[in-house]
Amino acid sequence: MTDALWFFGRGSGVVTLVLISIVVALGVGARSGRPAFGLPRFAVSLLHRNAALLAMVLLAGHVLGLYFDPYAQLRLVDLVLPFAGRYRPIWLGLGTLAIDLIVAIVVTSLLRKRIGARVWRIVHRLAYLCWPLAVLHGVQTGTDGRTWWMWTVVAACVGMVLAAVAWRLSPGFARFPQRVERRVSASAAERSASALEGAPR
């Protein structure tokens, strides 16, 4: 049973890392407001949300598996308070910090309508910080961090996210016709609203 928890805890950690990387890349695609990765726009958003949900389930499995496994001797406090652990404290702490950020991102996404798009977007951008924390945690805390296959997985994740971020920062990202159209129609709406305000009743 202990071996099963140990392997499950580690395996689910690796899958979570892959999923989180996919979620970040899909998030960039969803933000672009256009078809991306060969998928229509709605499918990119849907996939982003569902991959995030799946990542949360696996992350819970990762943390609980390693919590109930005796090797790392995790305490409940280690799951929420970064850098308090006894097992590889710095690198474990980065994982805990990543989870804290993820909780903030998930909670604000659930409360999006109440808190407004601006606050939601600011908190959602924490995903860009959360992801490298998760990568460093995975490589440095894990028993498999030095294996060739783990390096291959991490290289693929890093390549995918860096490519998405490079696209996000490129000038072409904002120049998609629909985004321009949306901006044009928004400013047209603003103009007609202010014209109406100035019109005699």
Ligand code: HEM
């Ligand atoms: C976004 C959050 C997290 C991700 C993506 C993640 C991912 C990973 C990965 C990929 C590994 C390496 C597994 C291996 O070497 O086979 C790992 C190891 C580990 N993680 Fe996490 N983790 C996260 C958060 C946490 C948290 C919050 C804790 C507990 C406080 C935790 C506890 C551990 C422990 C104890 C190990 C070492 C297992 C070993 O020695 O092999 N992780 N994690």
